Structures are given as structure tokens and as C-alpha cells.
Amino acid sequence: MTDVREDKLETAARRLATDISPDRDLWPGIAETIASPRRPRWTPMLAQAAAVVLLIGASSAVTYVAVKGQEGPVVQVAPELLFEQASFGSHNLGPGFQDARNMLAAEFDAELVRLAPEVRDDVEANLKIVRIAIVEISQALEEDPDNVLLQERLLRAYRDELSVLRRVGGLTRNVMMRNDI
């Protein structure tokens, strides 16, 4: 009985698909790495620290340093300029956004110093991930500026950054201050 079932298992296993197409085209990631072997690997899926885009600082004050290509120009972009870049068509990240971000940023910076080191590292790592996404999408947009989908994604990426700032800011203080007696 067991043998019969195991044989059926063997037969069925041989029929399982061995060729499976990936959901997305994996070649670009490979091409980029083999083209410039000395550049650290850029893997968007894990968004590990990439030398392609180096983000300095983990507080709300961020300097984006975008390295384009192995020998290409080093572009230093301040957050305000990046926000300006995200103002297109009917979408606008104007001064209102800046003010909101500044407010959240202040709370966030104050909270950062209160966090335990491991948590602070965690938050910084995650903020980095969100910012890498912002730069990735910005770069894609540069090559395809009229892409409405990319424009929407960029705006949502900025919103994601704000969301992290908002969710983390003031947490510890709120707990400590509660019903302070």
C-alpha cells in the first residue's frame, strides 16, 4: 500500500513543473552588477545598504547623495529639492507638506534620542529603506518623467516616510507623561 502511494508520489513529482517563469524580469539586477563588478550589489528586493545611493543621517535631517554610475557625477540633494521634484501636474508637495514634515520631524528627532539603541537602529534602518525607495522611484522617474504611475508611487513613498516619522515621534514621551502625578 505504502509502496503504491510512494510510486504515485514519484510519478507525480516528475510531473511537477521544473521551468517556472519569475514574476518579474530579473535581468536588470544582474546586468547592473556584472556591468560594474566593483560596485556593491544593488538588490531592490532587500533594499540593503547600497553604495549606489548613500543616505547620510538617520534623523529627519537627511542629505541624499546619489552616485550615478561608476564614474558618474555625484549629486547632492537636500530634502527640500527632492520635494520640489515631486511637484508635477496636479500633484503638489508644496510648502504645506514641508511644514507638516518639519513638525513631525522635530517630534521624531526628539524621540530618537529617547529610544533604546537597538530600537533606534531598527528605526534608522527602516527609514533608510523608505528613503531608498524614494530615490529609486525618483531615478526611475527621471528616465520616464511622464509616467503617471511612478509619479503616484513617489508621492506615496513620501507619505510612507511621513508615516514613519509620525508613528515614531512622541511615543516614549506620551507614555512617560501619562497621568503624570
Add this chain to the structure above:
Amino acid sequence: MKKLTLVIVGVLFAWPVMAGEVDETLDAASDGRVDISNIAGSVTVRGWSRDQVEVTGTLGRNVEKLIFERNNNKVTIKVKVPRKSGRGIDSDLHVNVPENSSIDVGAVSADIEVSDVLGEQSLQTVSGDVITAAAADVVAGSVSGDVEVSGDNSDIEAEASTVSGDVTLFRVSGEVSAESVTGDVVVDEGSFDRVDVGTVNGQVLFQSALRKDGKFSAETVNGAVDVEFVGAVSAKVDVDTINGRIRNCFGPDAERISKYGPGWTLNFTSGDGDGRVDISTVNGGINLCSK
């Protein structure tokens, strides 16, 4: 007789009063509010049928005191620590509350676990997991840790979020919003009027029903989205990726956004189209089905 006395004296001295142990009870409103603050350690809350709040557990050696008091309908439990608190403040609190209470738990470096509480819940920690069973509106959040909300499929508003960790909603129904940055979002066995879920690096897995006129939105930056609607879907469906395939088991096939790029898009109306389904990724495949 002498021997007995000696034994009793021995016992008294063997158990010095432990300033750290807590065992206190207060009468409380049957459906009032209980606020709990604990900087570090753990907070476990259970609903029970008594009209009392009972706190048991241990306080860290450097804890100043436990504030435990009632003001009409509100009971406050707070672990008071020195301003410059460092070590020795870890406290484990077990709190029993009247089951119809609504609770508000705030912690920094502590896990929060709640069960059998029928009222509204607001649970927030910074470093730790939040696990709860919810029968009414719930807001559950962490920064470094997982958030798990299970329900009884009664309609509630649930908001669950973390920055580094997974968010899991199980048998929750009504309206839900769930987000993470690094981590997965899983929503299973529910039935919804509104769903707003997303993560930056991670997957979204959804296997629940979307009701008529329901609004569903799921997005990731880097990660796959797997949506299985239980039952039919009546909505305007818009799905897109910048880099990733779209597979759907109902509706037309997805189309390439451009001949040269790796993005796909899928736009169609299912059923009467009274609801909305929006799914998008930057890098990630999307599976969409309705069974």
C-alpha cells in the same frame, strides 16, 4: 510548642517583604476605562466577570512606585520610574479588568498581550509585540515588533501598524488598516467594507471577503501581493506594477504598460463595479483571485 514557634519565626524571616511584588485590587465600573502605562517589561490584560481591576506581578527594583487608583469610571495603573531611568525598571504586570472595559495600554520596551476584553482597545508599544483578541474597535501599534489582532468576525474598526515587524489580522471584520515598513501584512478569514494595507519591504497576503461597495487598497514597494477574495467581488479593479507580473484568476489578462518596460497593468470592472480594488507594487508580482 517551642519547636512550632521557632518554625513560624523561621518562615517569617525566610520571606522578607518583596517590594517588587504586586497584588492589589480595586472596585471598578463594569464598563469603564482602564489606562495602563509600563515603560519596560510586559503587560498582560485579561477581561473577567468581576467589577474589579486586579493588578498582580512584579516591579523592577528601581521602580519608584505603582500608581493604582480609580477616578469614577477610570482606573489608572502606572509604573512610576525615576526620570533618568536606566536599569532595574522591568516590570511584569498582569491586569484583570471587567470584561466590558475599554483599555488604553502604553509601553515602551514591553510586550502587550490582551484577551477577553470586550470594549475598545488602544495598545501601543515601541519595542515589543502586541497580541490581542478584539471584539470592538482596536488600535494596536508597535515600532520594533509584531502586531497580531484576532477577532470574532464582528464588525469593528481595526488599525494595526508597526515599522519593523509583521502585522497579522485574523478573523477581523469591518474596516481595517494595517501597515508595516519591513515586514509582512497578513489578513485572513475576515469580511470587510474597507481595507487599507501596505508595507514597503515585505509581502501582503490577503484571504478574506470584500463586501458590496467595499474599498480595498494594498500596496508594497518591494514585495509581492497575494490577494484572494473569498466570494465574488463587485468593484472597479485597478492593479499595477512598475516591475512585476500580474496574475489574476478573474477578469481579463493584465497588459504590459509599455513594450519595453517590465511593468504590467490590469484595469477592469467586476460585477456591478460598486466597490474599488486598488493594488500596486513597485517591485513585486501580484496574484489576484476570487473564489
Add this chain to the structure above:
Amino acid sequence: MAALLTANSSDYSQKMVTAQTDAVADEAAWIRQAQRSDARAFEALYRLHVDKVYGLCLRMTGNVSEAEDCTQDAFIQAWNKLGKFRGDSAFATWLHRIAVNTVLGRIRKSKREQDRIQLVADTAPMPVATSDTGELRDLSDAVDRLPRGARHVFVLHAVYGYSHDEAANMLGIAAGTSKAQLHRARKLLSQQLKQQGFEA
């Protein structure tokens, strides 16, 4: 319509045979060019082999995210090691070895670094979207859920048809261990599928 299809399909299969013969000849040329650092030739090799490599990675890891990374890593490794490919095995087999090494390497790395993303990926496999349907799908899902060691052996031996010796060699284990793992896999799968009324 049916007649048209039949006529076309015989043309098609003829074309396929021709295409396959051409492909074999082409592959040898592409390998030579790629060994001289021709990235376009390597891309052709990629297009030819990616489905099998991805399939292998996916079945071995049971997770889409991991499989995508594994596939990319494997091809990058292959590019770096092209000079060492002598042609005494089929290129596909050579690629598969690299893919298996990549999977194992990532497991070792994740154990060392305790990378949370890696751990989450490994313990919470996402249902794999393959072209398997019905019972094969059930089997596919059950394979994804096997414990790691048993899964690796089952995929290489039972799905991809490598002998115990070959599979053991690729996985860096003894042939006896490979047989034991296969036995374990079969037992677990039988139990799992019996519950679902599996009838092959």
C-alpha cells in the same frame, strides 16, 4: 478553427525541433562569447535558462522573494565563474550546481547574520504560484512546506531527476543522508496528501 490549429501545430513542432537544434548550437557560441565578457551573449544564456534556475530556486526555498534573489545571485556567480566552465557537463547542470550552492550559501549567511527578513521569509513561505494545477498544486504546496533538508533532496532527486549521488554532491551531504532525507520527505508528503485525499 480546429483544422487551422492542427496545421499550424505541425508547422510549430517542426519549428520547435529546428529551433532546439539551433539553440544547442547557439548556446555553445553564446558561452564562448560570454566567456569573453560579452554581456549580450550572457543575457541570451540567461533567457534560455532562467526558468529552470528560477524553478529550482523556488522549489528549494519555497519562497518567491528568496527565489528571486537566489536566481540573480546564481547568474551573477555564473558570470564570475564562466572562465571555469569547461563543457564537460551540460551548461544547465553547471548552472544548477551554482543555484544550489547559492541557496545553501544564503541559508548559512542568514544563520550567521540572523537577518530578520531572511528568517521571516524562511518560516512563512508564500504559496508558490506555478503552473501546476489541481493535485499537482497540492503536491507543490506540500513540498514547499517540507523541512529544509528533506525539501532540498526531494526537489533535486524526485522533481529534477538527479541521482542520489549527484544530489548529495550538490548539497554537500553523504549519499546515505540523501536517501534518508528522501525517505523522510516521502513519508511526510504521503501523510500530508493522504489528508487531502491525494489520488495520483
